[in-house]
Amino acid sequence: MPELPEVETIVRALRAPLIGQRIIDVWNDWPRIINRPPLPELRARIAGCHIEAINRRGKYLAFDLSCGETLVFHLKMSGQLLVVDPAEPVDHHVHTVFYLANGQELRFRDIRKFGRVYLVRDPAEVFAELGPEPLSDDFSSQWLCENIARRKRLLKPLLIDQTFIAGIGNIYADEALHRAGLRPDRQAHTLTIAECQALHQGIRTSLELGVINEGASITTSYRKPDGGEGAMQEDLLVYGRTGEPCYRCGQPIERIVLGARSTHFCPGCQY
DNA sequence: CTAAAATCCTGGTGGC
DNA sequence: TGCCACCAGGATTTTA
Numbered sequence: 442m443p444e445l446p447e448v449e450t451i452v453r454a455l456r457a458p459l460i461g462q463r464i465i466d467v468w469n470d471w472p473r474i475i476n477r478p479p480l481p482e483l484r485a486r487i488a489g490c491h492i493e494a495i496n497r498r499g500k501y502l503a504f505d506l507s508c509g510e511t512l513v514f515h516l517k518m519s520g521q522l523l524v525v526d527p528a529e530p531v532d533h534h535v536h537t538v539f540y541l542a543n544g545q546e547l548r549f550r551d552i553r554k555f556g557r558v559y560l561v562r563d564p565a566e567v568f569a570e571l572g573p574e575p576l577s578d579d580f581s582s583q584w585l586c587e588n589i590a591r592r593k594r595l596l597k598p599l600l601i602d603q604t605f606i607a608g609i610g611n612i613y614a615d616e617a618l619h620r621a622g623l624r625p626d627r628q629a630h631t632l633t634i635a636e637c638q639a640l641h642q643g644i645r646t647s648l649e650l651g652v653i654n655e656g657a658s659i660t661t662s663y664r665k666p667d668g669g670e671g672a673m674q675e676d677l678l679v680y681g682r683t684g685e686p687c688y689r690c691g692q693p694i695e696r697i698v699l700g701a702r703s704t705h706f707c708p709g710c711q712y
Numbered sequence: 713c714t715a716a717a718a719t720c721c722t723g724g725t726g727g728c
Numbered sequence: 729t730g731c732c733a734c735c736a737g738g739a740t741t742t743t744a
Contacts, residue, residue, distance in 0.1 A: 442736085442737065
């Protein structure tokens with residue numbers, strides 16, 4: 442499940458093989474994956490455009506194109522982007538292909554078909570509701586403390602709300618809360634200044650560690666574009682460690698469900 | 713505003 | 729070994 446660190450890793454890996462390349466055409470065999478515009482219009486508008494830059498916003502990838510368009514991807518649960526030689530056999534989970542002028546193909550593979558593709562004139566059309574980037578200067582400890590105080594919600598659902606902060610998903614929310622020593626079912630507005638400062642630090646630390654480790658390859662879902670695995674799964678403190686001893690206090694990690702999401706925390710050192 | 717539930721998907725898993 | 733119910737989960741939509 443690609444979250445901010447996984448998407449950042451993918452963005453960095455795609456720059457070398459894609460920047461400067463020209464897109465010739467698009468193929469798709471599962472229409473829902475193309476969010477907008479409809480495939481015939483997408484093909485017409487994208488043909489001949491060069492890829493000038495590749496960036497990340499939250500969990501989205503944004504390709505700036507020379508023709509004034511932005512090609513946006515969201516990988517959701519199982520999406521993968523691969524740049525390959527056309528001789529490479531096409532896996533049956535590939536449902537969208539961008540053909541490049543240099544002969545290579547950008548393939549969007551997605552087992553669960555939740556991923557989406559957008560082509561827009563103005564990326565704000567897609568990004569309008571997103572909260573701040575947690576690794577940018579916009580996301581200060583002061584901003585978090587001010588905004589968390591007026592939210593009457595549980596911490597875990599709030600952290601994965603993309604309109605509050607962009608890019609945090611189930612794994613890094615649990616990791617950030619553990620590092621901050623905060624229970625995921627705490628009410629957001631009950632945090633003291635010291636606690637929300639700890640949360641700010643916990644968010645920063647877990648996301649930065651995720652980027653350094655090039656993401657978490659928990660099952661078979663997330664892979665780097667070169668097929669390799671990230672290393673973050675080895676540095677997870679609570680996620681997926683139900684029943685195993687907490688590294689900090691030794692108590693068994695507990696698993697509960699919050700907002701229909703599996704949530705892992707240590708009952709011994711998170712308050 | 714907050715939240716719960718349903719929706720979209722399929723591979724993997726646990727039970728028998 | 730085979731079969732099947734069930735789970736995972738990001739974001740959106742619908743319904744309280």
